[in-house]
Structures are given as C-alpha cells and as structure tokens.
Amino acid sequence: MSQETIGRGVVEALNEAPIGRFHMRVLFTAGMGFFTDAYDLFIIGVALALIKVEYHPSAFVIGLVGSTALIAALLGATIFGRIADVFGRKAVYGLEAAIMAVAAIGCALSPNLVWLIGWRFVLGIGIGGDYPVSAVIMSEYSNRKNRGRLVSMVFSMQALGLIMGPAIALVILAVGVPTDIAWRLMLGLGAVPALAVIYLRRRMPESPRYMARVQGKGEAAAEALSSYTRQQLTAGESGQGRVTRLSLRQFISTPRYLLLLVGTAGSWFMLDYTFYGNSISSPLILKALAPHASLIQDTALTLLVFSLFALPGYVMAFLAIDRIGHRRLQFLGFAGMAAAFLAIGLIPGIVKAVAPFLVLYGISYFFTEFGPNTTTFVIPSELYPVSARTTGHGISAGTGKVGAFIGTFTFPVVLSTLGLSGVMLIATSTAVLGILVTFLLPEPSGRTLEDVSSEDETLSPVAASMEAVNV
Numbered sequence: 001m002s003q004e005t006i007g008r009g010v011v012e013a014l015n016e017a018p019i020g021r022f023h024m025r026v027l028f029t030a031g032m033g034f035f036t037d038a039y040d041l042f043i044i045g046v047a048l049a050l051i052k053v054e055y056h057p058s059a060f061v062i063g064l065v066g067s068t069a070l071i072a073a074l075l076g077a078t079i080f081g082r083i084a085d086v087f088g089r090k091a092v093y094g095l096e097a098a099i100m101a102v103a104a105i106g107c108a109l110s111p112n113l114v115w116l117i118g119w120r121f122v123l124g125i126g127i128g129g130d131y132p133v134s135a136v137i138m139s140e141y142s143n144r145k146n147r148g149r150l151v152s153m154v155f156s157m158q159a160l161g162l163i164m165g166p167a168i169a170l171v172i173l174a175v176g177v178p179t180d181i182a183w184r185l186m187l188g189l190g191a192v193p194a195l196a197v198i199y200l201r202r203r204m205p206e207s208p209r210y211m212a213r214v215q216g217k218g219e220a221a222a223e224a225l226s227s228y229t230r231q232q233l234t235a236g237e238s239g240q241g242r243v244t245r246l247s248l249r250q251f252i253s254t255p256r257y258l259l260l261l262v263g264t265a266g267s268w269f270m271l272d273y274t275f276y277g278n279s280i281s282s283p284l285i286l287k288a289l290a291p292h293a294s295l296i297q298d299t300a301l302t303l304l305v306f307s308l309f310a311l312p313g314y315v316m317a318f319l320a321i322d323r324i325g326h327r328r329l330q331f332l333g334f335a336g337m338a339a340a341f342l343a344i345g346l347i348p349g350i351v352k353a354v355a356p357f358l359v360l361y362g363i364s365y366f367f368t369e370f371g372p373n374t375t376t377f378v379i380p381s382e383l384y385p386v387s388a389r390t391t392g393h394g395i396s397a398g399t400g401k402v403g404a405f406i407g408t409f410t411f412p413v414v415l416s417t418l419g420l421s422g423v424m425l426i427a428t429s430t431a432v433l434g435i436l437v438t439f440l441l442p443e444p445s446g447r448t449l450e451d452v453s454s455e456d457e458t459l460s461p462v463a464a465s466m467e468a469v470n471v
Helices: 003-016 021-055 059-086 095-108 113-141 147-174 179-188 191-203 208-213 218-229 248-253 255-280 282-289 295-324 326-346 354-369 372-378 386-438 449-453
Strands: none
Touching: 003 208, 003 218, 003 449, 021 059, 021 095, 021 113, 021 147, 021 179, 021 191, 021 255, 021 282, 021 295, 059 113, 059 386, 095 113, 095 179, 095 191, 113 147, 113 208, 113 372, 113 386, 147 179, 147 295, 147 372, 208 218, 208 386, 248 255, 248 386, 255 282, 255 326, 255 354, 255 372, 255 386, 282 295, 282 354, 282 386, 295 326, 295 354, 295 372, 326 354, 326 372, 326 386, 354 372, 372 386, 386 449
C-alpha cells in the first residue's frame, strides 16, 4: 500500500474518530498554555496599579509596560507559525512554553522598568508562538463533527487564567504583601503553569496530518497515531492523499487565501482592540466608575464580572459552537457586543450608576466570549491548507495582537479624553466592523479540514509536488 494511500487513511481516521482519551490529553497540553497566556497578559493590569505606586511612571511608560507583550506577540505568532509549517509542529511545541516561563521569572526579578519592559517583550514572543501551534495541533487531531468544540475548549482555558489573575492578586493584596514584592510575585507566578506543560508538549508526537500531507510519511503518521491512541488504524483505500507543500510566496499570492486572511486577521484585530483595551484597563474603567473604591475593591469587581459573565460565555461557546456554526457564532457575538457597548455609550447617566453599568459591561464580556474571542481562535485553524495552516493562524493571531497593543496603549488616553461613554462608542464601531469582515469567511462547521481549505483544488500540480518548502 502506498504512502499516499496510508496517509489518506490517517486523515480519514482523524476526521471520523470519536472523542477519546488522546483528545483530552491534547486538550489539556494545549489548554494549559492558554491558561498561562491569559494569566500573564491580564495580571499586568493589577500589577500596574502597584508599579505606579513604586515608580510613578509617566502615562507613556504605563502604556508601554501594559502593551509591550502584545506587540511582541505579533512576532511570536508569525515567526513560530511559519516555523511550524516548515519544520513541523513538534519542532517548536514546548519551546514557546519555556520562553514564557523564563520571561515570567525575568519580569519578577526586573531591577527597573526598562528591564521589565524587555522581559515583557520576551514573554510576548512566547505567548504569540503558543497561539498558532496549540490551535492547529488540536484542530488537526480533531474529527469534523466536534472540531469546533475541542479547539474552543483549548481556548476556554483562557477563562481560568482570566479569573485566576485577579483571584491571586486579591489574596496577595489581602494578606498585606508589600507593594514592591506583591507585583513581582503576581508576575512571577506565571512561570508555574508554563513549566508544568513543557514536558508534556515535548513528548507529543508530530501531527499525523502534517506527517501525511506535508512530509509524505503516511506509514510514520499511522504508527504515531496508533501509538498515541493505542489503537490499530486501518488505512482507507480511496482518495489521492498526495503530498501538498505551499511556500510562503505562493500562500500570500493566492487570492483565495489573501481574502481569507482579511477575514480572519481583520476580525481578530477588531476583537482584540476592544477586548484587551477593556480587560487590561479594567482597573482604570472601574476607577472611573467608582473613584473612591480601593484597589482591592476594584480587583474584586473585576473578578466578579469575569466570573459571572465571561466564564459562562466561554462554557456556552464550546458547548454550542458546532451546533450554531463557527461563523454564525462570530456574527452573534459581535452583534451582542455592539448592542451592549452602544447602550453604555448612549444611556444617560449609566457610567455613574455602578450596578447597571456592571450588568451591561458584563453582558459585553459574555458576548465577547460567546462569540469572536472564541471563534477568531478557532476559525483560522480550519480554513488554511495543512502546509500553511499555522502560518495563516499565526498571521491572524499576530494581527489581532496589533489591535490589542493599540487598544491597550491608547485606552488610558482615550478614557481621559472622551470618558467612559466615548470609549464604549468606539468599541461599538469596532464590533460593527468585526461583523462586516466576518462576511468574508466560509462556514467550516461540520466539514473536514481538507474540504474547507480546498487545498487539493487550490494548489497547482507544481506547488503540490514541491520537494522543499521555501520560507
């Protein structure tokens, strides 16, 4: 039996395989990275309140400390994404977690803000690298019916990191840890979950789809999948199963993929501009809402909003995404966000009323998670061919982090200039733009990766038979 036929059998087995223990192992291994990502990115909001007390930095430096990791994530996502397509997923899996662990410790030990900014930059490279590799590994192991649920469950680990950050901060503040130690402890603890998964990631086998479709190693792919699932695979007899290799130049010059990039990267940019601006600056938002509240009270309110609204949004997203449809859920989420932001921006006096504001603010978080914050992660892992899948996802994730950088860096200035109402009206416009670019995307729910990416139809015979990938 040829390598191509065996490779095709591996792909068919993956597309129809029921959810098993090996899926759960992949989910945990990938998901813990996103727990770390969320903790590291959002804990800086609370830490900044303490850093300001110790160093009295300018508004520019505050914005730089809060957003440096996000712009660095652009580099991490695009570089690691491309490397994973050229040399394989396994070549980089675990390296990005090691970078996050080292950088978190570096942040904690920073002697001044210059060093802190430098270590936050390194941290961002690791965080960015985690996005395309973890998403695509889970996507390529998933079956067609439950792929959205499995990939979104990886991403939903972000919810735990989102909640754990303020929860740990509350404990540290409540026990009276000195300011100069408290923020360092908050940042340094981000190394713990990253260290916990390095070993698991390095032991994971290469993605069978990548081995079969890009490397042409059908037998090796079948053996790897069999050892991982502890089941003997039977290769299918139908289909071409040919090796498909796509260079970066071919990828970015193919009109179909360029249009998809506008859709996946554009919607991620719009989402992250609003989501990270609101989340990392939540202490500033709550201070504007209740000027006399203490940092502990503001942190408790942040934890309340995340727990009551964001967490249920994540859960409902992975439970319903494959039934509702991945693209349709993105539409729904952006629409819900726009409605909540518009209400906050237009209802007179709402930004002075704590309870009504928190309800609408919480609803915006619910639809963020039950919508584009989940789907912008899932959809790019489905639409691109296997030899450019992490590249496409990395470009999309990196573009999103550019939006996050802009949102986080400019949010304090916009808040002081336009007030809460003005900030929320700007957020409304970005949500509406997110709806518009989502129209460029197909619906991948229930379809195989090979079908939705149309890789055999799109690649020319020359491109499909290339023996080396050109970076």
